[in-house]
Amino acid sequence: MLTIGFIGAGNMAQAMMQGWSGNPEVQLTVYSPHSGKQVAQKLGITAKDSAMEVWLASDLVVLATPADGLEATAKELQPAILMKPSVIVASVLGGISLAQLHQALGEQLIITRTLPNVNVGVKYGYTALAFDADTDPDVKGAVAALFLEFGRTDELPEEQFGAVSAVAGSGPAFVAAFTEALKQAAMKNGITEEIAARLAEQTVAGTARHMIQAKKTPLTLANEVMTPGGSTAAGYDVLQKGDLNQLVLDTIAATMAKNAEFE
Numbered sequence: 148m149l150t151i152g153f154i155g156a157g158n159m160a161q162a163m164m165q166g167w168s169g170n171p172e173v174q175l176t177v178y179s180p181h182s183g184k185q186v187a188q189k190l191g192i193t194a195k196d197s198a199m200e201v202w203l204a205s206d207l208v209v210l211a212t213p214a215d216g217l218e219a220t221a222k223e224l225q226p227a228i229l230m231k232p233s234v235i236v237a238s239v240l241g242g243i244s245l246a247q248l249h250q251a252l253g254e255q256l257i258i259t260r261t262l263p264n265v266n267v268g269v270k271y272g273y274t275a276l277a278f279d280a281d282t283d284p285d286v287k288g289a290v291a292a293l294f295l296e297f298g299r300t301d302e303l304p305e306e307q308f309g310a311v312s313a314v315a316g317s318g319p320a321f322v323a324a325f326t327e328a329l330k331q332a333a334m335k336n337g338i339t340e341e342i343a344a345r346l347a348e349q350t351v352a353g354t355a356r357h358m359i360q361a362k363k364t365p366l367t368l369a370n371e372v373m374t375p376g377g378s379t380a381a382g383y384d385v386l387q388k389g390d391l392n393q394l395v396l397d398t399i400a401a402t403m404a405k406n407a408e409f410e
Contacts, residue, residue, distance in 0.1 A: 151293075152201035153177040154220060155211030156186040159239055162268030163209060164190050166297040173293075176204055202227035202234055207293070209261075210238040210248075217243060221251035228253055235290065237261050241312065242406065244305055245279055257282060259290050262308055264315045267297035273315040274300040275308060313402035321398060326351045 149172055153160050156179035167173050168190060175192040177183050178201045187194035195201045202208055202224055212220050217240060228234075236258040238248055248258050259278050266272035274294045278287055287302065294300045303311065326347045333343035358368055373379045 148172060148174050149207070149293075150174045150176060150205045152195070152205030152208045153179075153211055154198045154201055154208060155179055155213075156182045157211060159263065159265065160209065160211035161186060161190070162265050162272075163211075163239075163263060163297070164192060165268040166270055166272065167293075168192075170296065176201055198223050199227040203231055205234055207235045207237060207290075210236060210240055212240070214240045214243050217247070217251050224252065228256065232256065235259070235286065237290065239263065245277060249279075257286055259287075260305065260308070261294065262311050262316060263294070263297060265319050270297055272298040274298070275303045275311045275315070276300060277303060277305045277308065309403050309406060310399070312406055313399045317402045321395075322351065 151167060151173055153164065153175070154177075156177050160177070160179075164175055164177070164186070167175060175190075176195055177187050177192060178195040178198050179186065184194045186192075195204065198220055210217070210220065232253070232255055234256070236248065236252065236256055238258065238260050239262070240248075243260075245258055245260050248260070249256065252258065257279075259276055259282070261274055261276055263274040264272050267274065274297055276287075276291060276294060278290075291300055291302065329347035329350065330340075330343045333346055334340055338346065354368065357363065358365060361368075363371075369383065373383055
């Protein structure tokens, strides 16, 4: 039985807990001073009374506090780290590098920097992983296998995390906004709100699943749907004339710029 402990119980931590729930080989525990016990009760996992207790009970600890709480958390954990230095750390702290994590927690620890998105809660998420250069390949494989339960995962250099955060981390909000636009367009053309919502949601979800399961690129699928000179092509031309690619590029750039303000 592998015990995964969470220090922090915010939205992303809860999504990860949901993603790992149901795995008979994984036991989950959590500490958060404000919401840990409520989250534990809601998800049917174990709550601890301190970060130190979580550390001592765990094989892998997910650091999911606010980024500016790292120093205080590290100070609280130091006695536990001395007693049990074998714990692997998976950090979801935005903008906090591996070097900063080691400086706070200790150079001897095995630490991975992780960037999951909210879809991990339904096991259809994306997670980027970054490891120290000297991390044992078997450890990398074991950590990656855990995160693969959430959906897709890639090992990437830390310098790419800003772009991944904007595309995969913030992306669900942008896709949801496009889905809402499809819903509103359906309603404007006489479809009830309930049906319009189902129509838009299923279209977006089904298209993503189609691309993944059939291993088709977005453009391949788009071209399969369109008949030259047909109605889909007419609508697609409107998207292109509106420079959809540039709009998305500007959206990602604005997201990355705001993220950089917090680093």
